[in-house]
Amino acid sequence: MTLMKTLMGAAATLALSTAGALADPALIYDLGGKFDKSFNESAHNGASRWAEETGGSYNEVELESEAQREQFMRRFAENGNNPVVMVGFAFGETLGEVAPDYPDTKFVIIDMVVEEPNVRSVVFNEHEGSYLVGMMAAMASDSGTVGFIGGMDIPLIRKFACGYVQGVKAANPDATVIQNMTGTTPAAWNDPVKGSELTKAQMSQGADVIYHAAGGTGTGVLQTAADEDVLGIGVDSNQNYLHPGSVLTSMVKRVDNAVYDAMSAGEDVETGLNVMGLSNDGVAYALDEHNEDLVTADMKEAVDAAAEKIANGELEVHDYMSDNTCPAS
Amino acid sequence: MDRLPGWADAVLVPLVSLLLAALLSALVILGIGESPVEALRIMVVGAFGSTYGWGYTLYYATTFMFTGLAFAVASHAGMFNIGAEGQAMLGGLGVALVCLALPWPHWALALPAAVVGGAVFGALWALIPAWLQATRGSHIVITTIMFNLIAAALLNYLLGGVLRPAGSVESATARFPEGATLPTLHDMLAPLGISFSKAAPVNISLFVAVLACLFVWVLIWRTRLGYEIRALGYSQTASRYAGIGPVKIVVVAMLISGGLAGLMAVNVVMGEAERLLLNPTEGAGFIGIAVALMGRNHPLGVFLAAILFGFLYQGGGELGLWTSIPRELIVVIQALVILFTGALDNMVRMPMERAYGALRRRRKA
Numbered sequence: 201m202t203l204m205k206t207l208m209g210a211a212a213t214l215a216l217s218t219a220g221a222l223a224d225p226a227l228i229y230d231l232g233g234k235f236d237k238s239f240n241e242s243a244h245n246g247a248s249r250w251a252e253e254t255g256g257s258y259n260e261v262e263l264e265s266e267a268q269r270e271q272f273m274r275r276f277a278e279n280g281n282n283p284v285v286m287v288g289f290a291f292g293e294t295l296g297e298v299a300p301d302y303p304d305t306k307f308v309i310i311d312m313v314v315e316e317p318n319v320r321s322v323v324f325n326e327h328e329g330s331y332l333v334g335m336m337a338a339m340a341s342d343s344g345t346v347g348f349i350g351g352m353d354i355p356l357i358r359k360f361a362c363g364y365v366q367g368v369k370a371a372n373p374d375a376t377v378i379q380n381m382t383g384t385t386p387a388a389w390n391d392p393v394k395g396s397e398l399t400k401a402q403m404s405q406g407a408d409v410i411y412h413a414a415g416g417t418g419t420g421v422l423q424t425a426a427d428e429d430v431l432g433i434g435v436d437s438n439q440n441y442l443h444p445g446s447v448l449t450s451m452v453k454r455v456d457n458a459v460y461d462a463m464s465a466g467e468d469v470e471t472g473l474n475v476m477g478l479s480n481d482g483v484a485y486a487l488d489e490h491n492e493d494l495v496t497a498d499m500k501e502a503v504d505a506a507a508e509k510i511a512n513g514e515l516e517v518h519d520y521m522s523d524n525t526c527p528a529s
Numbered sequence: 530m531d532r533l534p535g536w537a538d539a540v541l542v543p544l545v546s547l548l549l550a551a552l553l554s555a556l557v558i559l560g561i562g563e564s565p566v567e568a569l570r571i572m573v574v575g576a577f578g579s580t581y582g583w584g585y586t587l588y589y590a591t592t593f594m595f596t597g598l599a600f601a602v603a604s605h606a607g608m609f610n611i612g613a614e615g616q617a618m619l620g621g622l623g624v625a626l627v628c629l630a631l632p633w634p635h636w637a638l639a640l641p642a643a644v645v646g647g648a649v650f651g652a653l654w655a656l657i658p659a660w661l662q663a664t665r666g667s668h669i670v671i672t673t674i675m676f677n678l679i680a681a682a683l684l685n686y687l688l689g690g691v692l693r694p695a696g697s698v699e700s701a702t703a704r705f706p707e708g709a710t711l712p713t714l715h716d717m718l719a720p721l722g723i724s725f726s727k728a729a730p731v732n733i734s735l736f737v738a739v740l741a742c743l744f745v746w747v748l749i750w751r752t753r754l755g756y757e758i759r760a761l762g763y764s765q766t767a768s769r770y771a772g773i774g775p776v777k778i779v780v781v782a783m784l785i786s787g788g789l790a791g792l793m794a795v796n797v798v799m800g801e802a803e804r805l806l807l808n809p810t811e812g813a814g815f816i817g818i819a820v821a822l823m824g825r826n827h828p829l830g831v832f833l834a835a836i837l838f839g840f841l842y843q844g845g846g847e848l849g850l851w852t853s854i855p856r857e858l859i860v861v862i863q864a865l866v867i868l869f870t871g872a873l874d875n876m877v878r879m880p881m882e883r884a885y886g887a888l889r890r891r892r893k894a
Contacts, residue, residue, distance in 0.1 A: 233856060234855075234856075259850070261849045261850050262849060262855075262856040264842070264845065264846060264849070264856060264859070264860075265811050265842070265846075266801075266802065266806060266808075266809075266811060267585070267588065267589075267730055267797075267801055267802075268846050270728070270730075271585060271728070271846065272846075272850065274728050275850055276850075289699060290699065292699065293699065293701070293704075293804070352685075352807075353685060353689060354689065354699075354700050355689075355700075384681055384682045384684075384685030384686075384807075385681045385685065385807065385808050386807065386808050
């Protein structure tokens with residue numbers, strides 16, 4: 201009994217000494233790391249935007265191992281952070297177990313659906329956005345061959361690839377798409393050198409526009425594309441600025457909006473499913489001063505028309521993850 | 530060169546190395562404008578200040594004990610088994626297949642079966658490199674590194690398709706049946722009236738790891754096979770002259786090593802995740818090398834070094850939670866400890882041996 205008291209006392213002291221203001225939101229990044237110039241960074245941007253605009257503060261942490269998923273969720277929930285936002289589908293299974301233990305804490309998970317009453321699940325229609333950049337790739341290509349470089353070979357990345365191929369074929373049915381995955385382990389998310397090698401390999405096969413969905417690996421893809429004077433396409437966050445004039449566009453997943461919305465709503469964040477697609481500005485192709493010279497009026501017109509059709513349901517882009525197959529290749 | 534007395538060799542040298550690593554880490558933390566004292570406090574309190582902290586520290590330590598022992602056994606036979614990572618991945622596959630094969634009624638039945646599954650799969654993954662080394666002279670470092678990559682690709686293939694339940698997004702197997710859930714320390718201590726954190730993943734595999742330490746000690750120092758393994762490790766030609774068959778010993782030592790590495794999955798896959806994920810090892814196979822080096826290939830040393838690395842992992846996690854020290858610097862701190870205790874061992878040992886020798890001569894004179 202005394203042992204327990206001592207331990208609980210120690211735990212309480214720890215909680216008190218380390219806690220920020222109560223009910224601050226918390227953000228857990230996935231293994232790729234906070235500054236991956238991509239998915240996690242987009243979440244970071246959303247959180248910083250929220251902090252700047254409201255003057256609020258939040259806790260954040262980067263993972264080092266799988267076991268820490270559950271650990272950090274519980275630590276934040278017990279610390280009184282609310283809502284607890286986590287970036288990445290890989291948190292799904294664990295959240296399903298943890299969420300019922302903290303009914304008063306709201307959890308927000310991005311890229312995955314978790315059906316618990318205190319969880320908000322934000323998912324994106326990446327295949328729709330990829331379709332649009334696929335069309336642009338096909339129209340910008342002179343050789344009729346375009347490339348796709350994925351990070352780790354998982355169904356989610358095949359969903360990007362499948363949407364992209366459909367878009368390419370829609371704009372140019374004769375086009376060839378070369379597809380490569382960087383690797384089979386999570387290290388594939390953070391291997392710019394391999395990304396660079398794959399880019400060169402695809403170029404040697406004639407590709408002159410290359411789309412990456414590879415997290416940190418993609419920095420190597422875009423760098424090499426810029427160095428070798430072909431076009432790259434960024435992903436997740438707007439990567440046009442990385443190499444102005446060499447990045448055709450970026451397939452933007454507004455993870456920042458999702459995080460910003462969740463943090464703004466605070467403890468009262470609405471739970472349940474939240475699908476972010478073309479119809480509600482969840483995904484988009486990026487157009488700014490860095491790529492306006494690359495995107496022709498024809499291109500913009502065609503893509504905007506397709507986007508509208510997809511948004512109002514006239515055109516359906518096949519979702520690889522609905523049946524694990526892709527009609528185009 | 531004067532040899533240090535046993536206690537100084539086993540305790541003092543690692544402690545001094547650790548102190549040097551800590552000092553350098555403190556400088557690194559100072560360099561980014563954080564307080565080293567506060568950082569140390571967070572790490573120590575986070576890892577040892579509560580049963581929650583202990584629970585995670587011991588959980589990581591359990592994993593490192595298995596991989597550390599795996600490296601140590603191979604090391605005694607003169608083999609540098611850098612493939613514990615791949616062997617542990619296959620061990621994970623073995624554990625998962627065993628757990629998913631039957632609707633286990635109780636963990637007491639599932640645990641021995643999973644131990645066998647993990648050990649056999651891990652051991653078999655070490656068999657081909659071992660055989661190639663023993664009969665063809667293909668260097669074990671090269672082949673086991675290659676086998677790490679093959680293991681990762683194999684796991685990815687299986688988890689991406691065959692073993693992934695239909696409709697699942699994630700590359701992972703289905704959840705193991707209820708009956709295959711290992712009791713955590715919380716479950717085990719509750720009947721004794723001791724309260725232990727419910728969240729911490731440390732489980733009964735900790736005791737399996739301790740048993741494995743005992744097993745390795747008996748094997749290496751109390752059996753004929755252990756004697757042959759050590760003899761081969763000291764000199765292959767001499768042991769061959771003594772009638773010890775190097776092919777058999779290399780293969781057997783590597784099988785035991787691979788089996789121990791595979792057992793790590795019992796802790797991680799069965800005890801924590803309760804399903805097989807991609808990359809279940811997360812570099813624990815490589816950490817095992819540092820653990821074994823620091824533990825001087827002795828089971829007791831491995832046990833203690835594993836707890837130190839468990840502390841570094843758990844303490845590092847707490848640093849990430851409550852400070853703005855970036856993840857990369859936490860890895861730097863962990864790496865400094867590995868560098869000083871593993872790679873730079875002689876940097877501390879040699880001056881100490883010299884000092885000890887000088888001291889002794891002066892006393893004699």
